[in-house]
Amino acid sequence: MNEEDANARPTEVDFAQLARPRAPGEPMTDKDFVAAKRVVDAYWPKFRTPRTLPEKWQ
Known part of the structure; x- marks a missing residue:
């Protein structure tokens, strides 16, 4: 897994990969x-932006 792949925009293939059903206990792959x-x-x-403590608690 290289940095360029990790920073690319999502595609339909990525969403299909995320939505693929998994067997119980099946590990996620690097592609996942x-x-x-x-x-x-x-x-x-917004999940990557710093939050103040009171904002996190709400």
Whole structure:
């Protein structure tokens, strides 16, 4: 897994990879973690911003 792959924009393939059903106890692959990082970076940037303590508690 290289840095360029981790910073690329999400594609339909990434969403399909995230949505793939897993057997109980089946580990996530490197591709799953890369796809999840792309989705979080692209669609939920607020999760990466620092929060004040009272804001976290609400």
